[in-house]
Amino acid sequence: MTNTAIKHDGFALNNKISLRQLQALLFLEIFGFGVTALPRRVAESAAQDGWIAVLLATAMIIPMVMIATHVTKLAPGLSFHDFASKLLTRPIGIIISLIFCTRLVLLAAFNLRIFAEITRQTMLPSTPFAAVFVSMLLLAAYGAAKGIETRARMAEVLIFIVLLPLIFVFGISGRDIDFTNLAPVLASSPASILSGSFSAFFAFSGVEVLLLLGPYLSRPKDLTKSANKVIITMGIFMAIVTAVTIARFGPANIIHQMWPVLKMMDTISLPGSIIDRQGALIMTFWIISAYATINAALFFSSLLLKDVVKRGKHSYYILGLVPIIAILAHLPENLVSVYDYFNLANSTFGLTTMVAIPLLLFIIAKIRRFKRAEY
Amino acid sequence: MQNTKFFSKFIVIGVLLLAIMSFNWDRIELEGRAFAITIGIDAAEGDEAFEVSMSIADVAAMEGQGNSDDAATLRIACGESLARAMGQIDAKISGKVYYGHTKAVVLGESVLADENLLREVVDTLSRKNDINIKCIVMATDASAKDILEAKPQEQSLLGLYLSGFYNNNNANTAASVVKLDLEGLVTSLQNDHSAVIPKITLDGEGEEAEVTISGVAIVRDFTLADYIPEDDMAGFLWLMENSAGAQIAIDEGDGHITFLVQKSKVRLGFEEAGGQLHCTARLHAEGSIEGARFMDDYFFDYQTMQKLQEEFAQKIRDEIEEVFGIFQHDFGVDGFGLKELMRKKYPRLYEVYGTDWRNTFENMVLVADVDVLIRNTGSIK
Numbered sequence: 109m110t111n112t113a114i115k116h117d118g119f120a121l122n123n124k125i126s127l128r129q130l131q132a133l134l135f136l137e138i139f140g141f142g143v144t145a146l147p148r149r150v151a152e153s154a155a156q157d158g159w160i161a162v163l164l165a166t167a168m169i170i171p172m173v174m175i176a177t178h179v180t181k182l183a184p185g186l187s188f189h190d191f192a193s194k195l196l197t198r199p200i201g202i203i204i205s206l207i208f209c210t211r212l213v214l215l216a217a218f219n220l221r222i223f224a225e226i227t228r229q230t231m232l233p234s235t236p237f238a239a240v241f242v243s244m245l246l247l248a249a250y251g252a253a254k255g256i257e258t259r260a261r262m263a264e265v266l267i268f269i270v271l272l273p274l275i276f277v278f279g280i281s282g283r284d285i286d287f288t289n290l291a292p293v294l295a296s297s298p299a300s301i302l303s304g305s306f307s308a309f310f311a312f313s314g315v316e317v318l319l320l321l322g323p324y325l326s327r328p329k330d331l332t333k334s335a336n337k338v339i340i341t342m343g344i345f346m347a348i349v350t351a352v353t354i355a356r357f358g359p360a361n362i363i364h365q366m367w368p369v370l371k372m373m374d375t376i377s378l379p380g381s382i383i384d385r386q387g388a389l390i391m392t393f394w395i396i397s398a399y400a401t402i403n404a405a406l407f408f409s410s411l412l413l414k415d416v417v418k419r420g421k422h423s424y425y426i427l428g429l430v431p432i433i434a435i436l437a438h439l440p441e442n443l444v445s446v447y448d449y450f451n452l453a454n455s456t457f458g459l460t461t462m463v464a465i466p467l468l469l470f471i472i473a474k475i476r477r478f479k480r481a482e483y
Numbered sequence: 484m485q486n487t488k489f490f491s492k493f494i495v496i497g498v499l500l501l502a503i504m505s506f507n508w509d510r511i512e513l514e515g516r517a518f519a520i521t522i523g524i525d526a527a528e529g530d531e532a533f534e535v536s537m538s539i540a541d542v543a544a545m546e547g548q549g550n551s552d553d554a555a556t557l558r559i560a561c562g563e564s565l566a567r568a569m570g571q572i573d574a575k576i577s578g579k580v581y582y583g584h585t586k587a588v589v590l591g592e593s594v595l596a597d598e599n600l601l602r603e604v605v606d607t608l609s610r611k612n613d614i615n616i617k618c619i620v621m622a623t624d625a626s627a628k629d630i631l632e633a634k635p636q637e638q639s640l641l642g643l644y645l646s647g648f649y650n651n652n653n654a655n656t657a658a659s660v661v662k663l664d665l666e667g668l669v670t671s672l673q674n675d676h677s678a679v680i681p682k683i684t685l686d687g688e689g690e691e692a693e694v695t696i697s698g699v700a701i702v703r704d705f706t707l708a709d710y711i712p713e714d715d716m717a718g719f720l721w722l723m724e725n726s727a728g729a730q731i732a733i734d735e736g737d738g739h740i741t742f743l744v745q746k747s748k749v750r751l752g753f754e755e756a757g758g759q760l761h762c763t764a765r766l767h768a769e770g771s772i773e774g775a776r777f778m779d780d781y782f783f784d785y786q787t788m789q790k791l792q793e794e795f796a797q798k799i800r801d802e803i804e805e806v807f808g809i810f811q812h813d814f815g816v817d818g819f820g821l822k823e824l825m826r827k828k829y830p831r832l833y834e835v836y837g838t839d840w841r842n843t844f845e846n847m848v849l850v851a852d853v854d855v856l857i858r859n860t861g862s863i864k
Binding site: 230231235242247288357375 | 494
């Protein structure tokens with residue numbers, strides 16, 4: 109890794125990204141995967157108050173983002189593994205890095221499997237899973253191998269392709285929405301809303317990569333502010349999507365929909381449209397989001413492995429991770445198992461990487477009075 | 484650097500190959516698609532449970548390359564489950580059945596009368612990914628197959644006829660107001676195990692038979708309770724959100740005066756009075772006089788206008804009370820979505836009355852408050 113800027117095809121290649129690019133990356137990596145099943149998951153606990161649960165989850169994730177970014181800013185030039193090793197000794201640093209790596213690999217695997225399931229059900233019923241897996245994995249691997257700058261520039265372009273169909277879909281679906289489905293407000297018990305917000309908390313899966321971004325930020329000083337901005341925006345977006353989807357289907361009906369946000373599009377008929385169903389529009393959003401999440405997971409897990417092993421380029425590790433992710437994605441027998449495993453992974457590795465590790469690093473750094481000058 | 488280039492080429496070629504293969508795996512030509520426009524579902528006789536009739540569009544005929552009278556072919560198959568019966572149709576025809584453009588599902592009386600069959604129908608259809616949940620659901624007192632065999636006059640495809648009917652008839656008849664799609668049926672059955680399904684009937688016999696949309700079928704506890712004829716349903720549309728387009732006529736002197744609703748607003752609510760739950764229906768309807776007896780100058784006089792408005796209001800009130808009484812006492816089915824209304828807007832009352840809703844509905848008192856305003860009298864006084 110070099111900080112020396114070189115010119116290549118008109119772009120500076122210095123392995124640094126701007127905060128705007130970071131925001132685009134975070135939005136793409138987190139938003140798409142989290143939001144597709146979110147309205148159902150929160151409605152299962154909090155019924156029509158699901159959107160409040162999402163706002164609550166956003167409020168819960170903000171302190172974790174502040175802690176993670178604070179930790180990242182302590183050693184902006186160091187990789188996560190080096191920082192953790194310096195703070196907690198190398199063996200513990202390796203264990204933490206491997207836990208992180210496992211979390212990201214599992215996130216990529218479940219994301220890939222759900223992507224393949226949706227693709228099969230909605231677009232390519234006869235194409236084998238393997239073909240869908242391999243296409244997506246190869247594309248994600250290609251993007252990840254190209255490094256953080258390529259990913260960041262790509263995110264800046266893709267974010268519009270993701271957002272425009274989504275805004276369009278939710279804009280035109282407004283004609284057929286019964287907002288009384290959101291009434292009565294706050295009728296669910298606090299325990300139900302809290303349980304819903306716990307589900308919604310994991311819609312922010314992927315936010316933990318903030319811990320890994322230290323060496324790649326051009327202006328780490330403003331990381332907390334930028335990260336908070338994008339997480340709050342995302343939380344508001346998620347709450348709006350959840351509210352609109354619950355209003356569209358009703359709390360009783362939505363819990364029976366596997367992917368209610370994707371189903372939204374099927375229920376819309378555009379005036380004067382020659383196409384009866386507009387599922388392709390929302391699939392654009394979904395495919396790109398799935399790609400961004402898998403791409404991020406591959407990129408960061410390969411970096412962690414490279415830092416642990418301390419040999420070779422990260423792209424070699426990507427090649428090694430691709431078959432592992434494909435096999436893991438193939439393991440669950442059906443969708444029910446996928447979501448069961450996913451919930452298990454969230455409540456173990458997810459909580460560890462999103463809450464426990466940032467907190468641990470933060471507390472140890474405070475105890476040891478670790479400051480930027482120390483490295 | 485060479486390694487990276489090799490890696491890139493490998494991935495680009497790999498993805499391209501897979502994309503091409505995927506195109507081959509899922510390639511379906513337009514001619515290879517069999518577009519199911521209308522689905523009819525009946526109980527089968529013998530060992531099989533379901534008989535499915537499917538009206539499949541002939542794309543070539545619809546595009547004017549063939550006889551437009553043969554724009555659809557009817558395929559029938561039986562199966563021990565609905566999914567199998569539908570699969571049997573797929574196995575019988577050259578194309579691949581596609582439900583993405585299905586416009587209507589007609590449920591025969593034999594299915595509606597059997598709780599198990601009806602529940603299987605609703606589950607199977609809502610589970611099927613390519614069926615549009617906005618497709619219209621109709622009930623028939625005949626067999627669904629007979630309905631699909633009959634051809635509507637203006638439109639050779641029943642599904643398209645029904646779709647057009649509901650798009651163009653806002654409130655001309657109660658049946659057109661009671662539009663039910665698959666999503667609505669699922670929600671209604673989930674909420675109250677009951678549903679009000681518009682009825683399609685067959686008039687005449689043989690090739691002369693025509694389909695008519697008239698009245699509704701009432702499903703209670705997932706089973707057909709009975710039908711309500713069109714005439715008794717007149718009051719139903721007044722309780723719907725928008726009854727613009729509805730007409731009402733009163734006897735006046737030796738003739739009739741007809742009032743056309745151009746704008747309406749109904750507010751349903753609840754209140755407790757004297758230890759009893761009251762459902763309040765406050766309706767305001769504005770519109771114009773569509774017809775009266777020639778040379779009878781009713782409309783010059785303010786007093787007469789007031790009297791006419793009150794007479795129209797009274798007639799509407801009577802119709803509302805009649806239809807409410809039928810739902811309340813004859814069927815015990817809340818066809819007006821009152822339970823959901825109470826849950827959403829009156830949560831405190833819902834806590835008290837929502838648990839035993841059927842009992843609550845059967846014992847509530849309807850208070851209909853109707854206000855009619857004659858805005859104009861057409862081109863003549």
